[in-house]
Amino acid sequence: MSDQTPDTEQTPMITPSDVLEHVWCPRFTWFMNVQNIPQHEDKRFKVLKGREVHQRRATENRDYLRRKIGAVKREVEVYLASPSQRLRGIVDEVLWLKDGSMAPLDYKYTEAPDTVFKTHETQIVLYALLIQSVYQQPVTRGFVAYVRDGSQLLEVDITDERIARARWLIGQIFDIIRTGRLPARTSSRLRCEDCCYKNICV
Numbered sequence: 001m002s003d004q005t006p007d008t009e010q011t012p013m014i015t016p017s018d019v020l021e022h023v024w025c026p027r028f029t030w031f032m033n034v035q036n037i038p039q040h041e042d043k044r045f046k047v048l049k050g051r052e053v054h055q056r057r058a059t060e061n062r063d064y065l066r067r068k069i070g071a072v073k074r075e076v077e078v079y080l081a082s083p084s085q086r087l088r089g090i091v092d093e094v095l096w097l098k099d100g101s102m103a104p105l106d107y108k109y110t111e112a113p114d115t116v117f118k119t120h121e122t123q124i125v126l127y128a129l130l131i132q133s134v135y136q137q138p139v140t141r142g143f144v145a146y147v148r149d150g151s152q153l154l155e156v157d158i159t160d161e162r163i164a165r166a167r168w169l170i171g172q173i174f175d176i177i178r179t180g181r182l183p184a185r186t187s188s189r190l191r192c193e194d195c196c197y198k199n200i201c202v
């Protein structure tokens with residue numbers, strides 16, 4: 001695999017999780033990267049992560065999902081880094097499809113919604129951007145498998161608009177890091193109630 005700029009040691013890169021936190025509230029980016037105040041993960045989060053790992057093992061052999069998608073090859077838990085997109089992350093599965101394109105597949109251990117949750121859509125688009133950039137292959141679709149209580153496979157179209165929004169979000173994050181500018185608060189004040197920064201966020 002290759003990316004146009006191979007200096008993964010030197011180029012600052014962020015992860016899809018960083019982007020999702022930024023979407024949740026742009027001030028997370030500022031507290032973590034400008035003020036260097038990390039979020040503290042509470043016990044509940046760790047318990048959830050442990051459960052997720054257990055559930056992941058139980059779903060590793062879901063070959064029928066990949067057959068349904070039309071995948072001819074897959075790699076599991078793939079670390080990808082794209083200095084040109086300033087993005088790095090681990091993709092649950094990278095798939096090679098019959099039509100010559102590639103696609104990310106991500107497992108979610110929540111009940112299946114009617115349509116892909118917006119945060120999951122953003123995450124899949126970021127994975128698609130990574131795959132496109134690293135493998136230099138077309139990525140027109142991504143997939144989210146909701147595997148709690150059975151499984152439901154939902155597809156995400158990887159459109160130019162979605163890729164452009166993902167790049168724009170990455171640009172916003174690096175602008176905050178570069179300038180140190182304090183961004184606006186989240187538009188949903190409900191999010192502040194459980195926020196670990198609420199006592200220092202003015």
Ligand code: SF4
Nearest residue numbers: 025027185192195201
């Ligand atoms: S308290 Fe609210 S505005 Fe401040 S960082 Fe937390 S979620 Fe964002």
